[in-house]
Amino acid sequence: xxxxxxxxxxxxxxxxxxxxxxxxxxxxxxxxxxxxxxxxxxxxxxxxxxxxxxxxxxxxxxxxxxxxxxxxxxxxxxxxxxxxxxxxxxxxxxxxxxxxxxxxxxxxxxxxxxxxxxxxxxxxxxxxxxxxxxxxxxxxxxxxxxxxxxxxxxxxxxxxxxxxxxxxxxxxxxxxxxxxxxxxxxxxxxxxxxxxxxxxxxxxxxxxxxxxxxxxxxxxxxxxxxxxxxxxxxxxxxxxxxxxxxxxxxxxxxxxxxxxxxxxxxxxxxxxxxxxxxxxxxxxxxxxxxxxxxxxxxxxxxxxxxxxxxxxxxxxxxxxxxxxxxxx
Ligand code: 13P
Ligand code: SF4
Numbered sequence: 001x002x003x004x005x006x007x008x009x010x011x012x013x014x015x016x017x018x019x020x021x022x023x024x025x026x027x028x029x030x031x032x033x034x035x036x037x038x039x040x041x042x043x044x045x046x047x048x049x050x051x052x053x054x055x056x057x058x059x060x061x062x063x064x065x066x067x068x069x070x071x072x073x074x075x076x077x078x079x080x081x082x083x084x085x086x087x088x089x090x091x092x093x094x095x096x097x098x099x100x101x102x103x104x105x106x107x108x109x110x111x112x113x114x115x116x117x118x119x120x121x122x123x124x125x126x127x128x129x130x131x132x133x134x135x136x137x138x139x140x141x142x143x144x145x146x147x148x149x150x151x152x153x154x155x156x157x158x159x160x161x162x163x164x165x166x167x168x169x170x171x172x173x174x175x176x177x178x179x180x181x182x183x184x185x186x187x188x189x190x191x192x193x194x195x196x197x198x199x200x201x202x203x204x205x206x207x208x209x210x211x212x213x214x215x216x217x218x219x220x221x222x223x224x225x226x227x228x229x230x231x232x233x234x235x236x237x238x239x240x241x242x243x244x245x246x247x248x249x250x251x252x253x254x255x256x257x258x259x260x261x262x263x264x265x266x267x268x269x270x271x272x273x274x275x276x277x278x279x280x281x282x283x284x285x286x287x288x289x290x291x292x293x294x295x296x297x298x299x300x301x302x303x304x305x306x307x308x309x310x311x312x313x314x315x316x317x318x319x320x321x322x323x324x325x326x327x328x
Contacts, residue, residue, distance in 0.1 A: 008305045012101035013290075014298035025297045029053055032300040039072035040296070041087070043079035044234045045288035048259035050078050050296060057260065059235040060086075060132045061147040061328060067091055068325060076300055077307075078291045082108045085136050088307045089317045090325075096307040099295035103287045105133050107219070110189030111168030113137035119165070123185050126165040127158050130320065131172060133191070136309050138167070140316035145324040148218050149233035151176045155184075157327055171195065175218045175225055193275075193285045194219035197252050201274030202227065205250050212271060215240060216252035224252055224273075241265055254285045 007014050020028075030053075033040060041063050042054035051057045056066050060083065067075055067087035074095045077084035082105055084098040116138050120128055130142040131151070139145060146154035155176055158164055166173040167187030171194065177184050194217055202224065206212060215237050216228040225231050230240045234257050241249050242264045251258060252273035261270050275283035299305065309317075 004302050004304060008101065012305065013099060013295045014302055014304065016294045016298055020297070020301075023297075025293050026053060029293070029297050029300060032297075033076075036074055036300065036303070037072050038074035038076055038300060039066075039070050040076045040078060041066055042291075043083060043256075043288065044238070044260055045254040045256035045285050046078050046291045047256070047289065049293060050291055051256075051259055053293070053296070054078060059147065059149055059233045061149045061233070062235060063087075064090060064132065064147075064321065065325065065328070067096075070094070074300075074303065076296065078296060079103070080105045080108075080285075080287050081307075082133055082135060084307045085309060086132060086139075086321060088309055089136060089139070089314050089321055092309075092311075092314060095303060097299050097303060098305055098307055099292070099299040100290040101305045103290045105191070105287055106193075107131070107133040107169055107189055107191040108135055108138075111135075111138055111187055113141065116167060116187065117141055119167075119187060123163075123165055126163045126185060128165045128167070129154060129158070129184075130167050131169050132321075132324075134168060136313050136317045139320055140313050142317075142320040143323070144327075145320045147233065147324075148172060149236060150324065150328050151218070152179055154324060154327060155180045155182055158182075169219055171221050171225070172218045174222060175231065191219045193254055193283055194252075195221055196276045197221075197224055197273050197283060198276045199223050199227070201276075202250060202252060205271055205274065209248050209250070209271065211246065212248035212250050212269075213244065213246045214250045214252065214273075216273075217254075220252050228252065237261075238264060241268065241270070254288065255283060256285075256288060 068090040088096040164184040166184040168189030173186035255272040
């Protein structure tokens with residue numbers, strides 16, 4: 001029998017004990033949460049069942065705002081690693097736990113801190129704006145963080161005479177540049193989910209459902225953003241489908257958002273935009289989907305795996321996030 005630490009080192013998460021297998025895990029999670037004064041924060045991309053257990057579900061910006069203001073002793077972050085890390089940067093005295101340490105992000109991975117540091121050195125005297133989908137080390141190299149819901153505001157807050165480096169998402173960077181008219185030096189990174197939607201597949205769906213409205217996340221490439229009637233963060237997309245009179249939407253982002261869209265608008269239809277991959281046309285973020293009820297339970301029970309950040313990096317990463325929150 002492996003110890004908890006050995007299990008985490010080997011697999012990144014804690015497996016359910018044999019003796020816990022017959023428990024009603026949802027009830028147990030609620031009990032543990034109360035006993036330990038824990039709060040469960042979940043992103044819209046995780047499984048619908050987990051979204052329903054969470055205390056708060058939101059987009060990256062709303063989740064970081066919640067993490068900064070919560071009075072809980074433990075933050076259980078049901079999302080991906082950079083999100084839990086952001087919560088820890090904002091609330092260093094709280095215990096922040098993530099059900100599975102393997103829940104990474106291809107976009108954050110597309111921007112290694114050492115390479116980004118070199119990139120910044122090559123372009124001196126620039127203000128560095130980093131998307132929240134980055135590691136703490138990249139945030140520590142940044143002047144101001146943004147999310148997809150406040151990127152226009154953050155870019156517009158930089159005086160006209162300042163030159164800008166924007167990282168790591170090239171699609172978001174180019175989209176924001178086209179909206180604000182600001183020329184920026186953009187890091188060449190992307191999210192493997194959003195960059196792989198199939199333009200032909202979406203147009204085919206539109207042909208089959210001519211009344212449907214195409215909506216997209218700004219991490220999608222330009223051709224998809226161009227054919228979309230609305231582009232926005234996960235929460236902006238949800239709000240749009242709630243307020244818009246249309247009955248059918250083709251949704252070009254991770255299909256986890258459709259859970260909330262259906263809850264808000266039970267009489268409407270949501271078609272997940274197909275991906276390029278013929279074997280998996282579902283476009284799910286496999287990192288977000290690593291979160292499960294079992295891992296959420298074991299994580300709360302053992303209060304591990306825990307997110308820990310070197311204090312010097314944390315302090316440096318705090319400043320650009322705080323600057324963003326003050327502006328939001
Ligand atoms: P939001 O900020 O819109 O929630 O997006 C997060 C994300 O990871 C998109 O892929
Ligand atoms: Fe990262 Fe893409 Fe998953 Fe969002 S959908 S968490 S950007 S890999």
